[in-house]
Every structure is written in structure tokens, then in C-alpha cells.
Amino acid sequence: MGVVTTTLDQALEWARSNSLWPLTFGLACCAIEMMAIQASDMDISRFGSEIFRNSPRQSDLMIVSGTVTKKMAPRVRRIYDEMPYPKYVIAQGVCVIQGGPYNQGYSVVLGVDRVVPVDVYIPGCPPTPEALTNGIILLQKKIRGEADR
Template identity: 60%
Template sequence: MGVTSRPNPEPPVSLPDPTLLPEPKKLGVLSRLAPEPMKVVLNWGRRYSLWVFNFGLACCAIEFIAASMARHDFIRLGVIPFAPGPRQADLMVVSGTVTDKMAPAVKRLYEQMPEPKYVISFGACSNCGGPYWDSYSVTKGVDQIIPVDVYVPGCPPRPEALLQGILKLQEKIARESLAERYSTQDTARPSTAALRSGLVAAPKAPGEERE
């Protein structure tokens, strides 16, 4: 019998050290539920399911109604008009002149809306007071009492302007991070408590005397 030599064993292949994937970033108030990739899904669902609470105070409210009718039909953009109340709404559209007497009601209804919530200031009167900016009884812009996301200029704006404002808001929601929105940094969205105004006072408790 012939003697055969055994083949030389192949040298062991050195495998690279395993690389650990970075921990996914978290989203603010949803840090225990939603990692960073879910931000796209959450924002997509949020921007196309806006339930609108129209706070109509003057003539601009008529243009809001026109935008919700069949000719313009902003429901096709994922906006549901005429929420039953602020507790069911995602978006408040303030249209018309905000008077000092009405300012506490605007702020109270905004505070009743669940988070996340958005505000569109629709028309010159709600933006800055409009033609009545120098009146003793007019609030010089609704942003003095509540945070505003989108301003729609005009006196009154056309319904197409409101549609453009809604599209701008949806673009903002699409790239929004809840961690940035509700962080404690200076760039965070201001709360209603940070918007101080001598025109808005806390309501009197039952039994307290009014000044």
C-alpha cells in the first residue's frame, strides 16, 4: 500500500469583531414606544388626519366655510372640518378679530386641545389686529396668547390661501420631531404659560369676588 500524505490544514479564518448597532433614538414623550424610524409613520398619520376646530370670530370665518365646501374641498388633503369641540381637535384655525374680552376664551379652548396640537392664524386680524390694530379693545395678534404654527395673510384671505396654509402645516408636521417640539431648550415650542399677557387672567373660582 502506498503512503499518502495528509493535506495541510487550512489556516483558521479570522472573523472581524462584531459591530454593535447604535441604539435607536427616541421620540420625546413616546420614548418608551416609538424609535426614530417610527417618526415617519407617526408624522404621516398625524398630518393627514387633522381634525379642525374653527374659532371663527369675524368675516374670515366665511372663507373657512368656503374652503370646506365642494369647490375647494380641503377634506381631500386629509383635513376633517368642524370638530365637535376642542377636546377632539388637532388643529385650531383662528379667523377674525381677537378682542381683549375674547382672548381668555381663545386661550382656554386651546388649553383643552390634546397634544400634539397646532394653530393656524387665518387673516390679518388674527395675525396682527388687522385694520383695528390700534383699537383699545383688540388683541394685537393671537400669538400673544397662544403659540401659532402657520400665518395666513389677507383681509380676508381667499380659500386657496387657507389650503396653502394647510399644506405648509403638513410639511412642518412631516419633518417634526416630538423630542424637539417638547424639549426644554430655548428653541422649543412655547407653552401658553410662557405667553404672558395682562389681558388674559385666570378665571375666578366659584365663590370668589370679581375685582
């Protein structure tokens, strides 16, 4: 019989990283790629994220994808504030990272990180479901304290 030794913090980090409850916040094209990660060939359930939540109070991971406008920004912040602690944010796609092809528009926020703190950036237009999978793996490593960035 094997013996496992760890600290309480390490056990909590392991549990948190392996049971992320994502909240969908799809604002444009990238949302289609975000939905594709729930398909059987991508199998997001292996990361403990089987069901995307519709309530911020039941989520600890917000995946923001698509162009954030100045009118939408306060709503993004309010939903983020309603999430319980600890909470994490993934920015998926070039539009949400820096405005994308719409960055010259008067109503576009040039990055969701001006509204909420972002833990992982996933560039692309749109990023593939595999890129989102890699972003979730990176977030899990950050939660466990294994990632450099």
C-alpha cells in the first residue's frame, strides 16, 4: 500500500485545478469554437469541466470569447463579481484580447483585461478547440503553481 504525503494547500490546489466549472460568455464567432470543446471528440470532461454553467454563482472559470464593447463591459464585470472566490478568467480569441479587426471602432474595449483580470490568453481568430484545451491545461498548471506565466 502506497503512502501519499502532501500539504493541505497542495491538496486544495489539485482539487481546484481538476474541477473547474466554466461559465460561457460567448460574444461572437469564438463562442462556436468554445461550444465545440463539449463534443465527444474533445472531451472536456477529462478536465473535470463536464457541464458549462449558466449561472456565475455556480462557476469558478469565466471563458470570455468575442468582441467586448463599452456597453457590454459593465455586464462582464458584474458577472465576474458574482462568481465565488477563487475565480479564473480565460480570454479566448484576438477580439477579446485586443479588439481584433474591430479595434478601431469607437465602442470596442481594447482587451477584456481592462475590465476583469485575465489568467490565460488564447490568441487566434478563432482559436481552435485544441487551443482552448491547451489553455485549460495551462490554467490548471497555474492553479497548482507549476506554470511559469
